[in-house]
Amino acid sequence: MPTTFTLNGKPVTSDAPGNAMVLWVLRERLGLTGTRFGCGVGECGACTIHLDGEPVQSCRLRLSRVEGRAITTIEGLSEDRSHALQQAWIEEEVPQCGYCQSGQLMQAASLLAANPSPTREEIVDHMDGILCRCGTYGRIIRAIERASAVNAAPAGRTR
Amino acid sequence: MKTRAQSRRTFLRQAGGGLSFALVFGPAGLAARRAGSPDTLDALMGADGPDGAAEHPFGAWVRIATDGRVLIYNPASEMGQGSMTALPVILAEEMDADWDKVRIEHSPVEPGVYGRSWGGGRGRGGSMMTAGSMAVRGYYLSLRLAGAQIRRVLLDNVAREWGVAAGELTTEPGVVVHAASGRRITYGEVAAFAEVPDELPEVSEAELKSPADFRLIGHSVPRHDVPAKTDGSAVYALDVQVPGMLYGVITRAPVHEASPASFNEAEVRGRPGVVGTVRLDYGVGVVAETVEEAFAARDALEIEWAGGARAEGFDSVAALEAYTGIADGESRGRPLSERGDVAAAMGAAANRYRADYFNDYVYHAQMEPLGAVASVNPTGDGAEVWAGTQAPDMARAAVARELGVAVEKVTFHPCYLGGGLGRRTMADYIVEAVKLSRSVRRPVKLIWTREDDLQYGAFRPMSLQRLTGGVDAGGTLTAWTHTVVGDGRGLLASGISIRYYDIPNQRIEMRGASHGVRTKHWRAVGHGPNKFAIEAFIDDIARGEGTDPVALRRKLLKGSPRAIAVLDEVAEMARWGEEPPGGRARGVAFVERSGTLAAGVAEISLDEATGKIRVHRFWCAADGGMVVQPRNARAQIEGGIVNGLSTALVERLTVRDGRVEQSNFHDYPILRMSDMPDIEVRFMPSTEPPMGLGEPGVPVAAGAVANAFAALTGRPLRHMPFTPNRVLEVLTG
Numbered sequence: 001m002p003t004t005f006t007l008n009g010k011p012v013t014s015d016a017p018g019n020a021m022v023l024w025v026l027r028e029r030l031g032l033t034g035t036r037f038g039c040g041v042g043e044c045g046a047c048t049i050h051l052d053g054e055p056v057q058s059c060r061l062r063l064s065r066v067e068g069r070a071i072t073t074i075e076g077l078s079e080d081r082s083h084a085l086q087q088a089w090i091e092e093e094v095p096q097c098g099y100c101q102s103g104q105l106m107q108a109a110s111l112l113a114a115n116p117s118p119t120r121e122e123i124v125d126h127m128d129g130i131l132c133r134c135g136t137y138g139r140i141i142r143a144i145e146r147a148s149a150v151n152a153a154p155a156g157r158t159r
Numbered sequence: 160m161k162t163r164a165q166s167r168r169t170f171l172r173q174a175g176g177g178l179s180f181a182l183v184f185g186p187a188g189l190a191a192r193r194a195g196s197p198d199t200l201d202a203l204m205g206a207d208g209p210d211g212a213a214e215h216p217f218g219a220w221v222r223i224a225t226d227g228r229v230l231i232y233n234p235a236s237e238m239g240q241g242s243m244t245a246l247p248v249i250l251a252e253e254m255d256a257d258w259d260k261v262r263i264e265h266s267p268v269e270p271g272v273y274g275r276s277w278g279g280g281r282g283r284g285g286s287m288m289t290a291g292s293m294a295v296r297g298y299y300l301s302l303r304l305a306g307a308q309i310r311r312v313l314l315d316n317v318a319r320e321w322g323v324a325a326g327e328l329t330t331e332p333g334v335v336v337h338a339a340s341g342r343r344i345t346y347g348e349v350a351a352f353a354e355v356p357d358e359l360p361e362v363s364e365a366e367l368k369s370p371a372d373f374r375l376i377g378h379s380v381p382r383h384d385v386p387a388k389t390d391g392s393a394v395y396a397l398d399v400q401v402p403g404m405l406y407g408v409i410t411r412a413p414v415h416e417a418s419p420a421s422f423n424e425a426e427v428r429g430r431p432g433v434v435g436t437v438r439l440d441y442g443v444g445v446v447a448e449t450v451e452e453a454f455a456a457r458d459a460l461e462i463e464w465a466g467g468a469r470a471e472g473f474d475s476v477a478a479l480e481a482y483t484g485i486a487d488g489e490s491r492g493r494p495l496s497e498r499g500d501v502a503a504a505m506g507a508a509a510n511r512y513r514a515d516y517f518n519d520y521v522y523h524a525q526m527e528p529l530g531a532v533a534s535v536n537p538t539g540d541g542a543e544v545w546a547g548t549q550a551p552d553m554a555r556a557a558v559a560r561e562l563g564v565a566v567e568k569v570t571f572h573p574c575y576l577g578g579g580l581g582r583r584t585m586a587d588y589i590v591e592a593v594k595l596s597r598s599v600r601r602p603v604k605l606i607w608t609r610e611d612d613l614q615y616g617a618f619r620p621m622s623l624q625r626l627t628g629g630v631d632a633g634g635t636l637t638a639w640t641h642t643v644v645g646d647g648r649g650l651l652a653s654g655i656s657i658r659y660y661d662i663p664n665q666r667i668e669m670r671g672a673s674h675g676v677r678t679k680h681w682r683a684v685g686h687g688p689n690k691f692a693i694e695a696f697i698d699d700i701a702r703g704e705g706t707d708p709v710a711l712r713r714k715l716l717k718g719s720p721r722a723i724a725v726l727d728e729v730a731e732m733a734r735w736g737e738e739p740p741g742g743r744a745r746g747v748a749f750v751e752r753s754g755t756l757a758a759g760v761a762e763i764s765l766d767e768a769t770g771k772i773r774v775h776r777f778w779c780a781a782d783g784g785m786v787v788q789p790r791n792a793r794a795q796i797e798g799g800i801v802n803g804l805s806t807a808l809v810e811r812l813t814v815r816d817g818r819v820e821q822s823n824f825h826d827y828p829i830l831r832m833s834d835m836p837d838i839e840v841r842f843m844p845s846t847e848p849p850m851g852l853g854e855p856g857v858p859v860a861a862g863a864v865a866n867a868f869a870a871l872t873g874r875p876l877r878h879m880p881f882t883p884n885r886v887l888e889v890l891t892g
C-alpha cells in the first residue's frame with residue numbers, strides 16, 4: 001500500500017514496502033541523497049532528519065510509520081543555505097570530509113528550534129550522539145553558538 | 160609549433176565514447192536539480208564555461224574562459240583534508256589568477272600528467288595517491304611552476320599583441336598590466352586570442368614569487384567543498400545513481416580470507432527482486448532490483464565456509480600477550496637502525512630502564528562506509544566507475560586488470576570521500592562493484608554496511624613495543640633500544656626512528672608475527688603506536704631521573720633548533736611551569752611526522768571511581784614549513800588530535816576464534832563531542848617549503864595523555880586504549 005507523507009513541505013507518495021527504512025526510501029527512490037547512511041543501527045546520527053519537527057534517525061524509521069506525517073531533510077533546511085546554522089557552518093568552516101554534517105546540522109536545527117540560546121552544556125548534551133570521525137566537534141559547537149547569537153528568533157524553515 | 164587553443168567543446172567531442180556515456184548517465188542528472196552543483200557537473204554536462212563562454216586550455220592544468228573564469232584541475236582526492244582547495248591555491252598564486260573567478264574540478268585520472276613525484280620535487284608524473292600527508296608537500300613546487308608557466312604564456316601573448324617587450328608587463332589578479340602605457344587586459348580577454356604552445360615555456364624556480372608577495376598562500380581562502388557539505392549536495396560514491404542501476408551487497412568471510420565452499424544459490428536467486436548471485440574468493444555477492452531486496456536476499460544467504468584460512472582460530476588478546484615471548488626470545492629481528500655500541504653503553508649506564516607498551520588493533524571507521532558504482536559495458540571490455548578513493552589511478556588500473564582491458568577502457572569518476580584514513584588506498588571495494596556489474600551486465604551500486612566495513616576491515620596492526628634505556632652517571636641518556644613486535648611489517652616501522660633525539664647508542668628492530676588478519680595504513684600509520692611508546696618511555700626516564708619532561712626533551716633535541724622552538728612554543732602555550740588547576744595534570748609529547756615537527760600538551764583529570772580519563776585541554780605547536788591554508792591546517796591538526804585521543808582512550812578491535820568481535824559503533828566507539836577537549840593550535844612562522852599537516856596531530860596525542868596520567872597518579876599507562884577498566888587495573892595494581 002502506498003505511503004503518503006509531507007517531504008520538505010510537499011506531499012509525496014511512495015510505493016516502497018511499509019517496512020522499508022525511510023533512509024533508503026529518501027536516498028534511492030526519492031533522490032534526496034543528502035541524508036547519509038553511516039551505521040544502519042541508530043548509533044552514529046548521520047541519517048538524522050526531522051519527523052514532525054523532532055530529530056529522528058531515518059535508518060531505523062520504517063516507512064509505514066510516517067504515513068500522514070511531515071519529514072524535513074537537509075535539502076529542506078533551506079533552499080539556498082540561508083539557515084543560520086548553514087551560514088555559521090560555512091563561517092566556521094566546520095566540515096572536513098562532510099559526511100556526517102547533514103546529520104549534525106539537522107540535530108543542531110532541532111536544538112535551536114526548541115532552545116534558541118543554548119548553553120555549551122546543552123549543546124554538547126543535545127549533539128553528543130552524532131559522531132564525526134574528522135574531529136570537527138569543536139567547530140560544530142562554535143558554529144551553533146554563532147547561529148544562536150545571530151538567531152534570537154528561531155530559524156524559519158524547520159518544523 | 161603552436162596551435163590555436165582548443166575549446167572545451169572540441170575537447171569533449173574528441174574525447175569520445177567513455178565521456179559521452181557519462182554525459183547521459185552521470186550523477187549530473189541527480190545533482191542538476193539542486194543548487195550548488197558539484198564540481199564535476201560542468202564537465203559532465205559538456206558545456207564550455209558555466210555561462211557558455213568559450214574555454215581554452217593553457218596546458219593540462221588550467222582552462223581560461225573568455226569571460227575570465229579560470230578552471231583549475233585538482234589532482235588529489237578530497238577526503239576532508241582540504242587539498243582540493245589548497246592545491247589550486249598554489250597554482251593560482253603563481254598564475255596570479257583572480258580567486259573569485261576560479262572554479263575547481265577533479266583532474267582526469269592520468270597519473271602521467273597529474274601525478275606527483277614521491278619526493279615532492281619537480282619531476283613530472285608519478286602517483287595520484289593521496290596519502291601520507293603528501294598532497295600539498297608533493298605538489299607544492301610543481302604547481303607553482305605550472306602556474307608560473309601559464310602566467311608566462313599570458314604575458315607572451317599580450318606582448319605580441321601589443322608589440323611591447325614581455326619584461327614591461329606585470330600582472331595583478333586576473334589582469335595583465337602595461338604600466339608604461341597604462342593599458343590593462345583581463346586573462347579572459349587574452350584567452351580569446353591566445354596562442355598556447357604545446358609545450359609551455361620552461362620557468363625556473365628562481366623566477367617564482369617571493370613568499371612576501373603571496374596573495375593567496377598563507378591567507379586562508381575559504382574551502383571549495385564546504386558549501387556543498389552544508390546542504391547535502393556534495394556527491395559521495397554512495398549518492399551516485401545511474402539509469403538501470405541495481406543494488407549489490409556482499410557477505411564476506413567471517414574469518415578473513417576464508418573462501419565460500421558452497422551456498423544456497425538456487426534459493427537466494429529465487430527470492431523477490433534478485434537478479435544474480437556472485438561467488439567471490441572470500442564471499443558471496445547478491446544483486447537485486449532494490450536496496451531492500453538486496454539486504455533481504457543477503458540475510459537469506461547460507462554459506463558453508465571452507466577451512467584453512469590463516470586467521471582461523473586466531474585470538475588477538477592471547478597473541479598480543481604472546482608477543483612478550485617473542486620480544487624475550489634470543490633471535491634478533493630485522494634491524495631498522497643501529498648506531499654506536501648499545502651493549503657497551505648499557506653496560507656502563509648508571510641507571511637502566513625498561514618498559515613494554517601495547518597497542519590493540521584499530522579500525523579506520525571513516526564515516527562513509529565503503530561502496531562504489533560500477534557499470535561494465537555489455538561486452539565486458541570496458542567500464543565506467545564512480546568511487547571515492549585515495550588512489551584513483553591505482554583503482555582505475557585495478558579495474559582494467561580485473562576486466563583484462565587497457566586502462567583507457569575504464570572511465571573513472573572520482574567522488575568526494577566520506578573519510579579515508581588510509582582505508583581507501585585499497586581498491587577492493589571498487590573491484591567488487593565491477594565484479595557484480597560484470598556478472599549481471601548492468602550498473603550496480605555496491606553498498607558495504609557498517610558491519611561489513613568494520614569486520615572485513617584492514618586494521619592498524621596491534622603491537623608490542625619494548626624499550627630499554629641507559630642513563631650514564633652524568634644524567635645523560637646514552638643507550639636506547641626499541642623492539643617492535645607485530646604483524647604488519649612497514650606499518651609497524653613508521654615513526655620508530657628517533658633521529659631528532661640525540662642518543663649516541665641505539666638499536667631499533669622489528670620482530671614479525673603472522674596472523675592472517677588484514678592490516679593497512681591508518682592515519683599516521685605506525686607513528687601512533689610508536690610515538691606513544693617512545694614519548695611515554697622518555698617520561699618514564701624523566702621521572703626516574705627526577706628531570707622535568709620538557710627539560711629532558713630540550714636536552715635530547717639539542718641538535719635541532721626548530722624542534723626546540725616547537726617544544727618551547729607549546730610549553731608557553733600550556734604555561735608548562737605553572738601548576739594546573741586542582742585535580743588536573745599535564746603531559747607533553749614531541750613527534751615528527753611527514754616532515755612536520757609537533758609538540759603537544761594534554762591537561763587531564765581522572766574519575767578514580769570509574770577510571771575514566773577526561774582530557775580538558777590540548778595545546779599543539781607545529782612547524783610544518785610554510786602553511787598554505789592556515790585555517791584549514793589548524794582543522795587538520797585538531798582532527799588528528801581527536802583521532803589520536805580516540806585511539807588513546809576508546810578504540811579497540813579484537814579478534815576471537817578468527818572472527819572480529821566488534822560490529823558497529825555500539826561496541827567500537829569513537830570519540831564523541833562530550834569527550835572533546837578545547838584544542839589550541841599554533842604554527843611556527845616559516846618560509847621553508849610546506850610539509851605534511853594531515854597526520855602529525857595523531858601521534859602527539861596518546862603520549863601526552865599517558866604522561867599527564869603519570870604526572871597525576873605516579874603510575875604509567877602502557878596499553879592503548881586507556882579504557883576505564885585498564886585505568887582501574889593500573890590504579891589498583
